Amino acid sequence: MKFRYQPAGDQSILVEVSRQDDEETNAKIRSLSKLVEEEQVSGFGETILGYRTLLVTYDPLQLTFAEAVRKLKSLEREMKEVELPKTRVIEIPIVYGGENGPDLEAVAEHNQLTPQEVITIHSSPEYLVYFLGFTPGFPFLGGMSEKLATPRLSNPRVSIPGGSVGIAEGQTGIYPVKSPGGWRLIGRTPLALYDPGKANPFLLEAGDYVKFKPIRQREFESIVHEVETGEYEPVISVKGGNGHF
Amino acid sequence: MAIFEVIHPGIFTTIQDLGRKGYQKYGLAVSGAADHYACRMANLLVANPDKSAVLEVTLFGLKLKARTPAVIAITGGDLTPTVNEKPVPMWTSINVSEGDVIHLKGTRSGCRAYLAAAGGIDVPIFLGSRSTDTVGKVGGIEGRSLKKGDVLNIGTPSADARSGRRLSTSLIPEYPKEVDVRVILGPQADAFTSKGMETFLSSDYKVSTKLDRMACRLEGLEVEHVDSADIASEGNFLGAVQIPKNGLPIVFNVGRRSVGGYTKIAGVITVDLPKLAQVKPGDTVRFHQVELSDAHRWLREQERTFKILQSALRGG
Numbered sequence: 063m064k065f066r067y068q069p070a071g072d073q074s075i076l077v078e079v080s081r082q083d084d085e086e087t088n089a090k091i092r093s094l095s096k097l098v099e100e101e102q103v104s105g106f107g108e109t110i111l112g113y114r115t116l117l118v119t120y121d122p123l124q125l126t127f128a129e130a131v132r133k134l135k136s137l138e139r140e141m142k143e144v145e146l147p148k149t150r151v152i153e154i155p156i157v158y159g160g161e162n163g164p165d166l167e168a169v170a171e172h173n174q175l176t177p178q179e180v181i182t183i184h185s186s187p188e189y190l191v192y193f194l195g196f197t198p199g200f201p202f203l204g205g206m207s208e209k210l211a212t213p214r215l216s217n218p219r220v221s222i223p224g225g226s227v228g229i230a231e232g233q234t235g236i237y238p239v240k241s242p243g244g245w246r247l248i249g250r251t252p253l254a255l256y257d258p259g260k261a262n263p264f265l266l267e268a269g270d271y272v273k274f275k276p277i278r279q280r281e282f283e284s285i286v287h288e289v290e291t292g293e294y295e296p297v298i299s300v301k302g303g304n305g306h307f
Numbered sequence: 308m309a310i311f312e313v314i315h316p317g318i319f320t321t322i323q324d325l326g327r328k329g330y331q332k333y334g335l336a337v338s339g340a341a342d343h344y345a346c347r348m349a350n351l352l353v354a355n356p357d358k359s360a361v362l363e364v365t366l367f368g369l370k371l372k373a374r375t376p377a378v379i380a381i382t383g384g385d386l387t388p389t390v391n392e393k394p395v396p397m398w399t400s401i402n403v404s405e406g407d408v409i410h411l412k413g414t415r416s417g418c419r420a421y422l423a424a425a426g427g428i429d430v431p432i433f434l435g436s437r438s439t440d441t442v443g444k445v446g447g448i449e450g451r452s453l454k455k456g457d458v459l460n461i462g463t464p465s466a467d468a469r470s471g472r473r474l475s476t477s478l479i480p481e482y483p484k485e486v487d488v489r490v491i492l493g494p495q496a497d498a499f500t501s502k503g504m505e506t507f508l509s510s511d512y513k514v515s516t517k518l519d520r521m522a523c524r525l526e527g528l529e530v531e532h533v534d535s536a537d538i539a540s541e542g543n544f545l546g547a548v549q550i551p552k553n554g555l556p557i558v559f560n561v562g563r564r565s566v567g568g569y570t571k572i573a574g575v576i577t578v579d580l581p582k583l584a585q586v587k588p589g590d591t592v593r594f595h596q597v598e599l600s601d602a603h604r605w606l607r608e609q610e611r612t613f614k615i616l617q618s619a620l621r622g623g
Contacts, residue, residue, distance in 0.1 A: 068494045071574025072602040074544040076494045083539055108329045110542025110565055117542025122603040195566030198334045198443045258445045264333045
């Protein structure tokens with residue numbers, strides 16, 4: 063499909079890249095975002111990635127809407143040339159169940175599985191980070207098995223600890239910081255997805271894949287300690303090939 | 308260097324500038340002053356650069372003690388400012404002396420006042436901005452609102468800073484209890500029935516008590532969707548008017564989340580955003596459709612005014 067360009071208020075353009083949320087659409091959105099930011103076209107500001115769209119802010123004192131759309135269309139033509147960075151796979155250690163994942167059994171029961179089967183199914187795929195948003199560092203992950211789909215809690219929790227990993231309908235996600243929420247919690251990672259004390263506060267980027275690695279409580283404690291002292295190095299590998307589409 | 312001490316923080320006072328740009332794609336809000344116009348005018352009156360940090364004071368209660376002399380200006384909502392219990396003019400640069408107590412007693416009009424000090428409030432810059440983000444817990448002082456006992460250091464004033472600068476009355480906004488704001492329709496205008504669109508553009512909406520820097524939530528007639536209120540999550544923009552399933556508009560401000568999954572019927576134009584930053588619970592909001600080219604023309608006119616005032620400042 064041809065991209066669709068629409069005004070979003072008087073300082074942004076919403077570029078609809080596709081009507082589907084899939085990995086190819088995501089690669090196109092990341093390419094366009096990279097072009098807008100790297101070409102440093104004067105008058106363009108920041109970009110926000112969505113499932114099917116890229117929101118591009120612009121300065122109306124420098125560009126009219128028509129001029130901004132013209133520039134975006136010329137970038138659209140250059141997109142095939144964009145080399146996306148090599149795809150990273152980031153290992154997310156996670157303790158499943160117990161006090162760290164109080165809803166593990168409910169998720170198992172809802173899907174007629176054992177808790178161990180939930181753990182095996184949840185920790186098998188590499189999940190694509192479509193984009194980050196909602197709260198700082200919160201990844202929108204794609205690729206969870208339909209076998210684990212479970213409705214949200216009817217009564218959301220007032221406070222969920224940072225690092226909690228949950229399921230909401232067909233999605234899985236990680237809460238970077240303590241917040242309220244209605245996702246079914248199945249486990250918790252000791253990693254900090256958002257750490258404002260670091261030069262780069264964000265562990266993940268759009269286009270990364272995450273792979274959950276089951277660990278035991280004792281290992282959880284020792285990683286928490288390493289994260290706190292700054293000794294922890296995340297385990298990152300490169301996915302086969304590059305992200306060129 | 309000037310120093311202020313917080314005697315009483317008020318209900319919600321934060322350090323803000325024009326925002327932290329470029330990190331929304333990581334989920335970090337832009338933050339910054341909710342009312343850019345009043346914030347920029349406050350800085351201008353004390354001869355600060357546009358991006359200097361100021362205090363954003365909500366509704367009432369802030370009490371500061373000057374530990375040194377300083378030049379300040381208070382703009383935005385009229386929160387009844389006094390110095391040593393004597394009323395002081397707003398939209399005017401004034402001198403305060405060592406030991407003076409600045410008090411913003413409570414709102415007579417508007418919701419947020421801006422207090423600029425010549426030299427700007429000096430807190431560390433995080434990712435390009437001093438703005439406080441209480442969700443991301445960054446900027447300002449430890450990413451939080453002010454508390455009693457906080458000490459505010461002020462930077463070095465410009466050579467042009469002096470008291471007695473007064474903004475022309477024609478440039479001082481009023482903050483009535485009923486506001487008319489202009490919008491550009493879209494990006495999901497086609498998710499609404501024609502009846503829904505008519506409701507949106509012809510109804511009086513009341514500002515709910517759930518009002519914060521993230522959004523202004525409205526109550527009134529429900530705006531009818533064609534079928535669904537849900538969309539695939541996408542970037543959220545300043546001034547976006549979102550209508551979730553309950554049909555009631557939510558207008559997003561500087562503290563908004565970076566993405567959202569509900570239909571947006573329209574976007575409030577930039578020059579009208581300050582009006583929404585100054586409404587209070589119970590006030591009335593009405594929406595009017597305008598053309599994008601007009602919105603851009605009004606913005607250019609406003610920028611021209613800022614340019615003229617900035618050059619007048621340097622001229623004396």
